[in-house]
Amino acid sequence: MKWNNTFVAGVGAYVPSSVTTSSAVDQGLYSEESREADGFEGASIERELVPPQMAVEAAGKAVTDAGIDSNDIDIVFHSGIWFQGVDMWPAASYVAAHAARPGARAFDLQQQCNVGLSGLELAAALLPSVNGHILLTTADRFDGGPVDRWRTESGVVYGDGAGAVVLSSTGGKFELVSTHTEAANDLEKVVRGPQFATCPSTTTIDIGARFDYFISTGGMRAAAGRLVDAVTTSVGRALADAESEIGDMTRVIVPAVGKTKLDWQLQALIPVDINRTNWRFARQMGHLGAGDQFVGLERMCAEGGLEPGDRILLVGGGAGFTCTSAVLEFRG
Structure with missing residues (x-):
């Protein structure tokens, strides 16, 4: 869009x-x-x-x-x-x-x-x-x-x-300038676990255990492929609507996950150098739930160095699965 x-x-x-x-x-x-x-x-x-x-x-x-x-x-x-x-x-x-x-x-x-x-x-x-x-x-x-x-x-x-x-x-x-959201809602099962509950959990939430259960059902390969498609399509269409390419982006703000996940994401999904991302300050704060993109944008503004006309790509992803990408242009 x-x-x-x-x-x-x-x-x-x-x-x-x-x-x-x-x-x-x-x-x-x-x-x-x-x-x-x-x-x-x-x-x-x-x-x-x-x-x-x-x-x-x-x-x-x-x-x-x-x-x-x-x-x-x-x-x-x-x-x-x-x-x-x-x-x-x-x-x-x-x-x-x-x-x-x-x-x-x-x-x-x-x-x-x-x-x-x-x-x-x-x-x-x-x-x-x-x-x-x-x-x-x-x-x-x-x-x-x-x-x-x-x-x-x-x-x-x-x-x-x-x-x-x-x-x-x-x-x-x-x-x-532009946004695009891709959804694959049936992938909610990736982090649902084996059963529903009638009330909120009182024990420690273990998302890894839910993920392991999904792997045991045999659907991981297909789910991973669809997740990759959703992210790359979201990013690609947002860039296309902005009449830009990934190399035109001065900065890229991505979810604040650890390098065991981030390195793969920057290779397979969002091909940018880690030094152009929000990782340098995200690694000090951790993953802020829904807030990585807004806080990342504020931190980049506070850091300085943006020039009028610079473009920033923001990418968000959430269990469900949805991915939204947005292109902003700095006006000063």
């Missing part, structure tokens, strides 16, 4: 300080083998705020960065992949009331780790009918309970944090 008059006007992030992976190894929380193989140096860990509170912090920075009045925000999309602080409660309404205005339309979105970028695509489609701006936030805190940030998923260390962007039709620092 090629977009017109659609801009990312402001970006914001809230990322707490990190605990080093070496200290996690010393405490017996993380294995030295995984630390060496995956290359994570730390994980951001929040001690006080719940995810919607972190989202409000990130949103405030994005609104300030956009130079707009929060009362001009018409829609709020909030996303996360884990517990948001209260059971059966609309976290998006909290974000809207504290970061926008009580009358803003607020919606919680879900699509696992791809929900930030897929939400951006959805917001872009709604923008022409909106009398104002759209605020998108993501936030997660993987602290205690059934999620073990160090062991729940092989090749991943989960970090806490929030990201936010303001989408506008009146201008901004980035123009949204």
Whole structure:
């Protein structure tokens, strides 16, 4: 999809300080083998705020960065992949009331780790009918309970944090040039496991065990091929709609997974040098659930070095399976 008059006007992030992976190894929380193989140096860990509170912090920075009045925000999309602080409660309404205005339309979105970028695509489609701006936030805190940030998923260390962007039709620092989403919804079974449950898990979630179960069913080869097709098609069509090639991208923001996964992804799916990606700061924070792309964009802005006309490719993927790719052009 090629977009017109659609801009990312402001970006914001809230990322707490990190605990080093070496200290996690010393405490017996993380294995030295995984630390060496995956290359994570730390994980951001929040001690006080719940995810919607972190989202409000990130949103405030994005609104300030956009130079707009929060009362001009018409829609709020909030996303996360884990517990948001209260059971059966609309976290998006909290974000809207504290970061926008009580009358803003607020919606919680879900699509696992791809929900930030897929939400951006959805917001872009709604923008022409909106009398104002759209605020998108993501936030997660993987602290205690059934999620073990160090062991729940092989090749991943989960970090806490929030990201936010303001989408506008009146201008901004980035123009949204194109997006494309590919879906293979029957691949939800890859991480479903052998059976359903009638209530949330009270034991440690082990995504690796679910994955191993799927492998035992004999469908892994076909599933892997379809995942590759989904990602390469998403990236390829977003680039084609932007009339660009991967070599035209100044920066590429990808999911913050460890190098046991990332090295393969950059070889088979998104052929770019790792130094052009967000890995240099993602390895300090860990995987932020739905927030890798928004926080990665904020970090690249803070890092500096972008010139007007530079293009950035953002790629998101989430269990389900969906993949969304977006091309942004920096306007200064």
